[in-house]
Amino acid sequence: MSIIMDAPRTTDTARELRADLVKRAAALRPLLAGNADATDRERGVPAENIDALAEAGLLTLMQPARYGGQQADFRSLLEVSREVGRACGSTAWVTALLNANAWFVGLFPARAQDDVWADAPGARVAGVVTPSGTARVVEGGYRVSGRWAPASGCAHADWAVLGVTRPDAEGTSDAVGIVLVPMPELAVEDTWFVAGMRGTASNTLLGDDLFVPAHRFHSVPDAVEGRYATPFTDEALYRAPFVPAAALVLTGPQLGLAAAAVDLLTERAPQRALTMTTYTSQTEAPTTQLALAHAASLADSAQLHAYRAAADIDEAARAGAFPDYDARARMRMDAGMAAVHAREAVRNVCSAQGASAFGESNPLQRIWRDIETGSRHAVLNPEVAAEIYGKSLFGIRGTVSVMV
Known part of the structure; x- marks a missing residue:
């Protein structure tokens, strides 16, 4: 489309x-x-x-x-x-x-949505859609076990969306799905020891033989193709394409990190000399001027890619038109490129600021660690996105990943 x-x-x-x-x-x-x-x-x-x-x-x-x-x-x-x-x-x-x-x-x-919000409209939801758990069919639903990571935000959540496979349904659209589980039924293992995005507390969720009612299961292949279980089909937001939306939401924080880095260079350069040169202010030095221009342009490029994908997602949802494979491939490419450009913007600022950028008292080092980590989320992998998109431009579809 x-x-x-x-x-x-x-x-x-x-x-x-x-x-x-x-x-x-x-x-x-x-x-x-x-x-x-x-x-x-x-x-x-x-x-x-x-x-x-x-x-x-x-x-x-x-x-x-x-x-x-x-x-x-x-x-x-x-x-x-x-x-x-x-x-x-x-x-x-x-x-x-x-x-x-x-x-x-x-x-x-609707019944699953009611489970989460009908009696607790303030309930929050964390999750891991990667199918690292299994679901076994039993009367009335499933028995679910697994380990799910990284579960960002689980420390602040009341429910979890968890990816599962169903060996009994191999070869059908129900072979892979997501299930809804209350957080009190899960254990949290403290495993998130990383260089960046440390505050996300993206720890591991553990579940052992949990009962999940049948209405709290949703087929992932159905979702990828826009076949959703919600009966509220007049709500445009819940018509958006599954994979492009899941990828795109990860870019927003990175747009902010890139903007923060550009802001820091803009604010600090006037008060700093360029070491081992005659420039008493970095703002006078062409090298700093060029670095700021390139960083700001990369941050803008990241934003333009992300906002284009968001516009396509939102407009399609409002129109009730599910994007075709090629359009979804481009959206995933946009998300990947947004992450790459945002990361490069921060790198340019770090290079312009030199070794001082990595001092523990300098917020730039935290920004750098955060974006180097966050931009490498699997669903944003720019090389995979590029392969999917490049093949789609040649009319080759569905050979790399089902997550398009």
Whole structure:
């Protein structure tokens, strides 16, 4: 499906909601930035951050309005998580993933959605859609066991979306699925010892022979092809393409990290000399000027790729038109390139600032660690995305991954 790039992308109402949500996120930046070092050092997003985000309505962006959620769109999620990412990469990642998992719940049957939100509209959802668990058919549902990682945001969640395989259904659309499990039924193993995005506390969830009712299972192959179980087909948000949306939500925090790096160079260069040169201010040096130009342009390029994919996703959802394989391949490529360009923007800033960029007191080193880690999430792998996209341009489809 081809979408005209200059076609109207959004309604006035959606645009106004988005502007308000981004304004709320911007108002939280001083708090989140003030807690960023502790978030990284203590390997967890502070409750103060989560409470502030929740109070601002920024953890319900993808929750159905039927349960009190914002029911926004993917461009809104990108812009909010970008704004949060300018203050703290880990907090932005958790914000993006808690919202993304709420979107997954919105694809399930009505009864499953009620299980999560009917009695607890503030319930939050973490998850790992990688099928690293198994589901065995029993009367009324399934017995599920497995280990799932990395479960970003699980420390702040009430439910989990978990990927499973069903050996009994091999060769059918139910062979791989996602299930909904209450967090109290899962154990959390502290395994997230990493260089970057440390505050996401993306630990491992463990489940052993858990009963999952049949209505809390959703086929992943069905979802990949746009066949969702939700009966609320008039809700545009829950018509968005599964894989492009799942990939795109990871780019928002990285857009914010790139913007934060550019901001740091802009703010600090005037007060610093260029070591071992005659320049008393880095702003006078062509090398710094060029570095800033390249970093800012790369950050812009990352944003343009991500926003194009978001526009295509949101417009298709509003139109009720499921994108074809080639369109989805390009969306996944856009997400991969957004991550690459954002990462390169941060690298350019680090090079311009020299070894001091990696001093522990310099927030740039945390930004660098966060984006080097976050940009390497498997669903963003730019080489896999490029192979999928390149083959699709030649008319070769479905030979690399089912996740398109």
